[in-house]
Amino acid sequence: MDFLGDLYRTHTCGELRADHVGREVILLGWVHRVRDMGAVIFLDIRDRYGVTQVVTEAEPLLGQAKRLKTEMVVAVFGQVAPRSPETVNDKLDTGHVEVRIGELRVLNDARRPPFGIADESFVAEDTRLRYRYLDLRRQRMQKNLILRHKLTMAIRRYFDERGFLEIETPILTKSTPEGARDYLVPSRVHPGEFFALPQSPQIFKQILMIGGLDRYFQIVKCFRDEDLRADRQPEFTQVDVEIAFASQQLVFSMIEPLIAAIFEVAGIQITTPFRTMPYSEAMARYGSDKPDLRVGMEIQDLGAVFAETPFGPVREALASGGVLRGLVVPGGAKISRAEVDKIVAEAIEMGAGGLLWARQTEKGLATSAKAMGEEALTRALEVSGAGNDGLLLMTAGTEAQVSKLLGALRLSLAKRFNLVDPSRYEFLWVVDFPLFDWDADDKRWVAMHHPFTSPSDADLARMTEAPGEVTAKAYDLVLNGSEIGGGSIRIHDPEIQRQLFRLLGISDEEAKLRFGFFIDALEFGTPPHGGIALGLDRIAALLAGEPSIRDVIAFPKTAAAVDLMSDAPSAVDPRQMKELHLKPLA
């Protein structure tokens, strides 16, 4: 094995073009492919920047080259030559040239990798994560990490140009349980005490506004010790923003051009400003607080059409304050009866008491609910816009049940019938969220966003009497049915903050213990302020076209919160635990 010494590459493996013909070059990289033709050998040499073909037919180089294996690290000295016309590769940036090897040095050996780097074939994710250093060599991960770097550069440039300061907030913070579970860090110096890793820098960024820093942002790691359903990570990265003297509209006007700048990096032009929709409207029309606007099939209230229905279950639902709502599958008049039955079965599985359907066929009205009357059903098909082409699906129950079911069914139908245009980017600000959510288990109000969110000015007076009806100055940014960000205008009046804690069932004493310094801070001249946090991992995955955020994170953890490469977490020396004044529970 040769040492590098003062050897430098003259060019990367993605750099050589026809203009370089005749130049003496040095390439450093990995053996990507070997094509041994007997009397001549072609090697592809790879680095992050591309692949260059090198070639020799002369001994002793030929013999030396034949001993190379893929993924060995080599230095190639040679002269750039044009490829013969039949070997030119137009798909490759370097495809018009090759390097005739003058000298070959092996800088490091390589064991046979458990999967191919060059072929980009499917590899089980566990294997990719265990050998992440090899997975990172593949084009897919390199592309994703380069994109992510470019995104963060664009984000920082955007904020810098607008007078925002990036300020680092601590990772070792105080545990203030509320919302998700904290990761804790035992203190060695203070026995029995713990730091917590931040779920977000919420309090610190508000403190920065109180401190007069005016405009803050940070691309920052946050932590949640939750059971990882779906596509979550124990540590994730957010673009955290806070603005003094901010109205909701000011926050929107700062974030929309940022999103445009971010999408620009991926070559996507988007239109601003974004639409806004109150939470209640989103729930009614789409059965979701993060509606995918690429999909039509809006939910429609059909209660009026069936006000007099003789059909018992629907009549009872309506009579007891419930709703009858439905949606139309476009072209659904033509699908097979078996397909219709599958949809009904799926709805039942999703928790529906029943799913009624109706459509026009060549033989006239077809329905699963004859008892609702042909006249009313025909009217419903007209009113809903199903007409002769659509399939009308309906369900009755409480408003919450019906919204939830039809919202989920809508997305499932869109997928089933391929009704989503993946080239569209539909942004939406969902606004006017309820301030509180009723926790039926604990029988108490909980904050829908977080306990620092301001009630709307109009509802302030009735916060105590009718908490359930109070809307908040909270907003989510939704893209194609995914929440990519959320924020609010914060409470800047210490008295309102105290009131809110009381409504959340946090006693003054407890509030003082957990948030005392923050309520104190509010009393020393706090400017009105608000902000937002965007999910960087999610945004990067969307732009990379990756279904999972794990593919835009260099070293992600599994759903069991394990790093398969380094095998973390792991047991530690008992001495380390002792220093932390801890012992195992059992």
Add this chain to the structure above:
Amino acid sequence: MDFLGDLYRTHTCGELRADHVGREVILLGWVHRVRDMGAVIFLDIRDRYGVTQVVTEAEPLLGQAKRLKTEMVVAVFGQVAPRSPETVNDKLDTGHVEVRIGELRVLNDARRPPFGIADESFVAEDTRLRYRYLDLRRQRMQKNLILRHKLTMAIRRYFDERGFLEIETPILTKSTPEGARDYLVPSRVHPGEFFALPQSPQIFKQILMIGGLDRYFQIVKCFRDEDLRADRQPEFTQVDVEIAFASQQLVFSMIEPLIAAIFEVAGIQITTPFRTMPYSEAMARYGSDKPDLRVGMEIQDLGAVFAETPFGPVREALASGGVLRGLVVPGGAKISRAEVDKIVAEAIEMGAGGLLWARQTEKGLATSAKAMGEEALTRALEVSGAGNDGLLLMTAGTEAQVSKLLGALRLSLAKRFNLVDPSRYEFLWVVDFPLFDWDADDKRWVAMHHPFTSPSDADLARMTEAPGEVTAKAYDLVLNGSEIGGGSIRIHDPEIQRQLFRLLGISDEEAKLRFGFFIDALEFGTPPHGGIALGLDRIAALLAGEPSIRDVIAFPKTAAAVDLMSDAPSAVDPRQMKELHLKPLA
């Protein structure tokens, strides 16, 4: 108290100039100063961008303005007017204008702060940290955080332009005890197991090089659970860099222009390339591995001059392989005898067996060591360059003792006689560090940098036979006597890595358990690579002219690793500990 509503500022408090005279403006900010002249009142309104004087003499505004207290948050509507010539303030950017108040709204009340924001007077650090949100309003902290933001922007721009990718490495990592103590994070999902917060992303950045990412950087939080002597923080920020196919010279050539770009931000021009000096030379000439080159007073070996000395202690030291070395205080021939005695006393306090001195006076040679002979002493004064002006100080002992003492004495003398020019920036690469340090307590070799540092090519063969003599491809970047960065060329040969672990007394089995995945990774085609980490906090403090890194960190911890503002760490709910399968030790 008024609400903000859709109110926006038209200008910041640092923006208005003579051109704005006549304009109707809205300012939002804090009441900085109140000057109540009876029939007229002047208020200074402050935000991050500056201070603007606003004025009224008309009721009801006058009465309203008189009720304001400093640090209240206000909105001022009014017209820009020129100041009368006698009230123009040339020191203030906005000092030529004032705003005649048309309307005044109080956006938030303020309690009397425990220290003045406007006066910038001295406040005890504990008080500043407890009320950090008020301390952050003062100009000093605002200036420091703005500078820090600009530094990180410049660093990112520099690396981005040179093809480096910023890649996030995990915060929840594996504990691999070596070097400082890890902060641990108990796993809830895996009882008895722990994550560790990274002391540096060392292994991950090497993995990124193995993964072919070629050039990596990251501005990243690192963690050390150490007793915080001096100016350390439990979490600190480093500029982390790694380069594939790197020689030491390549790393230097990437970092020197970066440092120039960083200093440029603070308006300081520096010269590159930097000097380099082997560790052994730095120790011999300056008694330090981080010499402050703004100070002269080099250490000189005077053993040859006194080879035949009749003076017992020196003769014995030299005979037993020790050294006699000294340094010259320029102009020291003129200082009082009392001052000389103080220097001797200080040296004794620093641990010197004795400190000999000699100088020429009007009455001839004066010395504390007559026994060493007038002739030899006179020669020593000549050889050392003390001549008739300098004071020669000497001590004898083992090389290590003498270096350490004279190194410390040199810095102390520089301070005492004001021999440091604070406007100079003296950079130095200290190179050729020993690979190992002998741990006399544990009686074993420890890695001087870290166990992934490559031995020098020349010493590779004798790594096993003479570990103490092996130099490493390690380097520190020193500025004015502070280490601001350090790095190395890494081991890329798995066999050498295994050998090194063995020399450190880490068995193959133990190495496999702790670093197995990494040694594995080295076998799959690892390019030669190397890098560096720079201390961002220290660099920011140097450029801000702050003696402590706490003044360039928004929310630092005390020497007892406590956040005085939020009171972290703190006790947690016993339920939280139980979920982590832990209980207190006693």
